[in-house]
Amino acid sequence: MRLGLKLLQERATTRSFWWPYISNLPETFSIPIFFPGDDIKNLHYAPLIHQVNKRCRFLLEFEKEIKSILGNVSLRNHPFGGQDVNSSSLGWAMSAVSSRAFQLYGEILYSDKHKNIPMLLPLIDMCNHSFAPNAQIVQEQNMNSQNMSIKVVADMQIKQDTHVLLNYGSLSNDFFLLDYGFVIPSNPHDHVELKYDEALLDAASLAAGVSSSSFLSPSDWQQDILSRLNLRGDEALLKVTLGGPGLVDGRLLAALRVLLSSNKETVQRHDLDTLGSVSEEAPLGTSTEVAALRTVIALCVVALESFPTKIMQDESILKTATSYSTELAVRFRMQKKLTIIDVMRKLTRKVKKLSEMESTARN
Numbered sequence: 078m079r080l081g082l083k084l085l086q087e088r089a090t091t092r093s094f095w096w097p098y099i100s101n102l103p104e105t106f107s108i109p110i111f112f113p114g115d116d117i118k119n120l121h122y123a124p125l126i127h128q129v130n131k132r133c134r135f136l137l138e139f140e141k142e143i144k145s146i147l148g149n150v151s152l153r154n155h156p157f158g159g160q161d162v163n164s165s166s167l168g169w170a171m172s173a174v175s176s177r178a179f180q181l182y183g184e185i186l187y188s189d190k191h192k193n194i195p196m197l198l199p200l201i202d203m204c205n206h207s208f209a210p211n212a213q214i215v216q217e218q219n220m221n222s223q224n225m226s227i228k229v230v231a232d233m234q235i236k237q238d239t240h241v242l243l244n245y246g247s248l249s250n251d252f253f254l255l256d257y258g259f260v261i262p263s264n265p266h267d268h269v270e271l272k273y274d275e276a277l278l279d280a281a282s283l284a285a286g287v288s289s290s291s292f293l294s295p296s297d298w299q300q301d302i303l304s305r306l307n308l309r310g311d312e313a314l315l316k317v318t319l320g321g322p323g324l325v326d327g328r329l330l331a332a333l334r335v336l337l338s339s340n341k342e343t344v345q346r347h348d349l350d351t352l353g354s355v356s357e358e359a360p361l362g363t364s365t366e367v368a369a370l371r372t373v374i375a376l377c378v379v380a381l382e383s384f385p386t387k388i389m390q391d392e393s394i395l396k397t398a399t400s401y402s403t404e405l406a407v408r409f410r411m412q413k414k415l416t417i418i419d420v421m422r423k424l425t426r427k428v429k430k431l432s433e434m435e436s437t438a439r440n
């Protein structure tokens with residue numbers, strides 16, 4: 078927000094050096110803090126709605142704080158030239174920074190870790206995002222150096238009239254929408270958040286035709302592993318994800334494999350990383366693996382059903398959507414559902430392969 082305040086200050090400064098840049102910034106941003114209430118609801122995804130509301134509350138609180146600080150400041154000492162600073166101008170500044178600033182490295186903190194500093198880079202910030210970029214930002218020397226330079230370096234020959242594209246980072250659609258106001262179709266880094274809940278796992282495994290009493294009453298050794306996975310105890314972190322490069326949250330997969338295995342010795346032969354890796358082929362045996370993956374598929378069905386609309390309905394809403402914020406909200410929730418379906422497809426393929434292996438071994 079500090080950079081946002083600086084931007085507001087320069088915007089209020091007569092003959093600011095930065096005026097040519099500031100006057101070319103967008104006047105409005107299509108990010109969810111500016112969506113009408115109905116389109117925030119239209120996101121249909123509680124974790125993002127929570128983040129949007131949190132940012133809106135922050136802006137309102139910040140407005141109050143700034144107004145109380147600036148209330149008695151004389152015009153001569155006013156940092157914004159007497160201009161009103163309210164949640165709307167603060168929201169503009171926050172959006173300008175979140176959608177255009179790049180994280181560059183500042184001084185070294187310890188070993189080779191740098192403190193990241195957001196910086197607005199006129200001209201460079203004209204480049205759009207792509208996961209298949211044709212250029213990258215190269216920073217030479219850190220921020221405190223006299224010789225610091227920031228360049229856009231092409232990774233390949235870029236033809237005339239072709240967009241110069243940078244990779245903004247391996248971000249989920251939550252961040253792309255929240256900070257930049259767009260959604261990437263088939264984003265390999267998109268995921269869906271779920272709450273790890275043993276009653277939900279029990280219901281999902283029943284629906285998947287997998288029977289185990291361990292979900293509601295795990296044995297002591299299973300509880301011990303769940304604690305090591307940070308899924309039990311007062312400080313437990315119950316947020317798990319489906320999708321993204323790992324396909325299934327390693328902690329969720331490890332928990333399912335462990336809860337569905339009755340063989341303590343086999344489980345204890347593996348470390349937590351192996352237990353949670355989806356690329357690890359059936360570390361606890363084929364039948365445990367099939368049961369674990371079927372339970373995840375059933376969890377996917379539960380997650381899909383928690384959305385109030387189906388993809389087909391979303392598609393027809395998109396055909397008639399009258400505002401850009403409605404379109405973005407619907408595209409966002411559609412991508413979440415497609416992410417879940419992609420996980421289901423990939424896991425179903427794995428289950429099929431494992432089941433074939435199991436029946437070959439039996440015959």
Ligand SMILES: C[S@@+](CC[C@H](N)C(=O)[O-])C[C@H]1O[C@@H](n2cnc3c(N)ncnc32)[C@H](O)[C@@H]1O
Nearest residue numbers: 176177202203204205206207256257258259260
């Ligand atoms: C750093 S600016 C890039 C330049 C911007 N297109 C402009 O004309 O000023 C970031 C903004 O560009 C747009 N943008 C960047 N990459 C995009 C993409 N892949 N799809 C849709 N919009 C994108 C979004 O509005 C985002 O907030």
